[in-house]
Amino acid sequence: MLRSLLVAGLAALAAAQDYSSDHNTTAITGTWSSGTQRVFPGPGFANPAQETFAYPNTTGVGYAFSDDGWYEIARFRYVANGSHPECIIGTIIWAHGNYNLLDNGSLILTPIGDGYQQVQTPCNKDNTNFIQNYNDTELYSMWRIFTDVTFGPKLHLWQEDGTPVAPLFRLSDQPNMLPQQKLRNNQTTTAGEEREEGAAEEACGNGELEVLEVVEHWTFLDT
Ligand SMILES: *[C@@H]1O[C@H](CO)[C@@H](O)[C@H](O)[C@H]1NC(C)=O
Ligand SMILES: *[C@@H]1O[C@H](CO)[C@@H](O)[C@H](O)[C@H]1NC(C)=O
Ligand SMILES: *[C@@H]1O[C@H](CO)[C@@H](O)[C@H](O)[C@H]1NC(C)=O
């Protein structure tokens, strides 16, 4: 396994000489995932028709890019609250659409309107767990692909404000993604609006229990 990764890495390095652009040592097409590489797009992450998620065991972010201009993102994270550690906010996001590699070196992801997110806000008494549409266009000011001697191709993205995204390792040179079409009707309320408690619970099944588990796991790992 390690050996084949190394060989793949060396091959990518050698091939890099063939590319005039300093952007990439290999194509951006494929499936990429941060950290422990458990968060990545495709059927194992989201079921848009049901508005559900299969919660990964750890937080992270994943991207898939096809060679015909389609992308899919998977993102699962917690935002800490310094003064109220129990008020940690969890967000899990799925979206897909079209991507463009711009001439100025930026990367733009334009969603098609069926993306959604589940937000867990334990300290918001009115609404601790809700689903809402996620249809943000995401601009990454810059992207680079390096070759890691151990892990092979590694994609770096910088957000619009220059903040780097955690390095993304290539799981596959094939994009792991759901069908490239609208997969969810746009019925969910948008940010700020309330959704009936019962509907949210139905949509996430026993997700709440699982999330508590993951919070523990995540807290443990990070301390
Ligand atoms: C490298 O990036 C450029 C765009 O900056 C693209 O045109 C080219 O096809 C890419 N090469 C590979 C191998 O992906
Ligand atoms: C996640 O954790 C569960 C329970 O600990 C385990 O059964 C499962 O295999 C894990 N999944 C992954 C992808 O690691
Ligand atoms: C989602 O965003 C895209 C890009 O801005 C836009 O074209 C589309 O109309 C939006 N869809 C919805 C349902 O808001």
Ligand SMILES: *[C@@H]1O[C@H](CO)[C@@H](O)[C@H](O)[C@H]1NC(C)=O
């Ligand atoms: C932290 O949690 C408290 C209590 O819910 C809240 O009042 C405060 O706005 C939160 N701070 C941040 C930065 O989210």
Ligand SMILES: *[C@@H]1O[C@H](CO)[C@@H](O)[C@H](O)[C@H]1NC(C)=O
């Ligand atoms: C590249 O062009 C896009 C579209 O005009 C713009 O939004 C983005 O900020 C530009 N990137 C940089 C690094 O200037």
Ligand SMILES: *[C@@H]1O[C@H](CO)[C@@H](O)[C@H](O)[C@H]1NC(C)=O
């Ligand atoms: C779809 O969602 C958008 C917000 O993302 C909202 O403005 C629009 O009214 C919704 N359309 C329908 C038909 O529900």
